Amino acid sequence: MPLPPIDPEAQAHSERLRGLIQAVIAEAGGAIPFSRFMELALYAPGLGYYSAGSTKFGRAGDFVTAPELGSLFAECVVESLAPSLRQLGADSVFLEIGGGSGAFAEAAIRHLDALDAMPARYAILEPSADLRERQHDRLRQRLPEALAARVEWLDRPLGDEDWSGVLFANEVIDALPTPRFVIRGGEVMEEGVCVKADGGFATVDVPADALMTAAVRHVERERDEGPFRDGYRSELLPHLPYWVQAVMGRMQAGAMLFVDYGYPRREYYAETRDRGTLRAFHRHHVVDDVFARVGLQDITASVDFTALAEAGTSAGFDFAGYCSQAAFLIGNGLEQRLAAQEAAAASETQRYALRRQVQQLTLPTAMGERFQAMGFARGVPFEAAFLAGDLSFRL
Numbered sequence: 001m002p003l004p005p006i007d008p009e010a011q012a013h014s015e016r017l018r019g020l021i022q023a024v025i026a027e028a029g030g031a032i033p034f035s036r037f038m039e040l041a042l043y044a045p046g047l048g049y050y051s052a053g054s055t056k057f058g059r060a061g062d063f064v065t066a067p068e069l070g071s072l073f074a075e076c077v078v079e080s081l082a083p084s085l086r087q088l089g090a091d092s093v094f095l096e097i098g099g100g101s102g103a104f105a106e107a108a109i110r111h112l113d114a115l116d117a118m119p120a121r122y123a124i125l126e127p128s129a130d131l132r133e134r135q136h137d138r139l140r141q142r143l144p145e146a147l148a149a150r151v152e153w154l155d156r157p158l159g160d161e162d163w164s165g166v167l168f169a170n171e172v173i174d175a176l177p178t179p180r181f182v183i184r185g186g187e188v189m190e191e192g193v194c195v196k197a198d199g200g201f202a203t204v205d206v207p208a209d210a211l212m213t214a215a216v217r218h219v220e221r222e223r224d225e226g227p228f229r230d231g232y233r234s235e236l237l238p239h240l241p242y243w244v245q246a247v248m249g250r251m252q253a254g255a256m257l258f259v260d261y262g263y264p265r266r267e268y269y270a271e272t273r274d275r276g277t278l279r280a281f282h283r284h285h286v287v288d289d290v291f292a293r294v295g296l297q298d299i300t301a302s303v304d305f306t307a308l309a310e311a312g313t314s315a316g317f318d319f320a321g322y323c324s325q326a327a328f329l330i331g332n333g334l335e336q337r338l339a340a341q342e343a344a345a346a347s348e349t350q351r352y353a354l355r356r357q358v359q360q361l362t363l364p365t366a367m368g369e370r371f372q373a374m375g376f377a378r379g380v381p382f383e384a385a386f387l388a389g390d391l392s393f394r395l
Contacts, residue, residue, distance in 0.1 A: 262303030321386020331388025
């Protein structure tokens with residue numbers, strides 16, 4: 001299907017962001033790292049994709065996330081994390097990284113309250129002022145006042161205080177501005193972005209720094225195929241351990257749960273995947289040209305779950321488990337949650353919608369296998385949440 005046309009207002013918005021990025025590239029001497037381009041394209045204040053006012057999530061946006069399908073996803077996540085919250089007590093914190101439209105928080109808070117596991121604080125770390133406002137409006141309008149009062153928005157991680165609780169991030173790591181590398185003559189180069197004569201953007205290869213080079217060589221040592229061949233290009237997040245430690249702050253005890261799409265390292269960097277996983281989304285279309293429609297399309301890369309396992313354990317947490325989204329949901333009460341919602345449904349149409357929601361969440365051709373869940377714990381039991389389909393042997 002062809003991409004829908006861009007209206008003049010949106011095109012003007014895109015051109016303003018393009019001009020900003022062009023100015024940043026000129027100031028930098030003619031090229032910036034791809035990660036810097038991605039950061040500006042997604043998060044430039046007032047202009048970036050996540051910072052501007054267009055609809056991102058759901059059928060009216062560019063992509064659908066699991067919480068947008070209905071409340072079953074959030075309820076199963078809560079079922080997995082509620083035992084940790086109960087053990088940690090009423091002073092614990094539920095920290096959600098990147099709140100999206102607020103759909104997850106709404107359903108999660110309702111189910112936490114139903115399970116008598118609602119902590120004193122439900123904190124949302126949201127870098128986008130536009131999304132934060134939308135989340136605030138949604139939760140204030142739809143939640144009981146007493147529950148809405150427990151929600152707070154953070155400008156920065158909980159780095160100034162010791163805290164215990166749970167940390168949850170759904171489709172967050174895939175949106176971190178990612179560096180890109182390419183092998184040239186056996187040497188590691190970093191992908192940069194420059195401006196073409198016509199004002200568009202193009203890639204240019206620049207020498208990689210010591211951190212990027214060391215990270216690429218570390219991956220090469222674990223590949224079945226050995227060193228990357230000349231011309232191999234992909235993404236790599238050498239700063240992922242620092243990001244995990246930053247968002248968890250001074251977390252003393254609790255559980256961390258990450259859900260995203262990606263692969264274990266050996267599959268991520270397979271010889272056949274020599275162009276990486278980078279792509280864009282616009283109106284439910286996958287767009288290969290990440291330089292097109294700047295500011296109007298999401299830019300994303302898949303997650304290296306082996307790197308995430310290394311980052312979580314290097315932060316001082318125990319690895320709790322790794323499995324597909326389908327296995328995670330089924331192992332954390334999906335059948336029971338579906339039965340409860342079907343019993344409360346007012347019509348067969350609503351029951352059909354619930355069954356359709358389950359299909360989208362669990363079928364291999366939908367989200368079930370493409371998305372995976374990974375957990376970490378310190379001082380609380382969390383391993384049982386991943387027993388339905390453990391995939392840690394693939395890491």
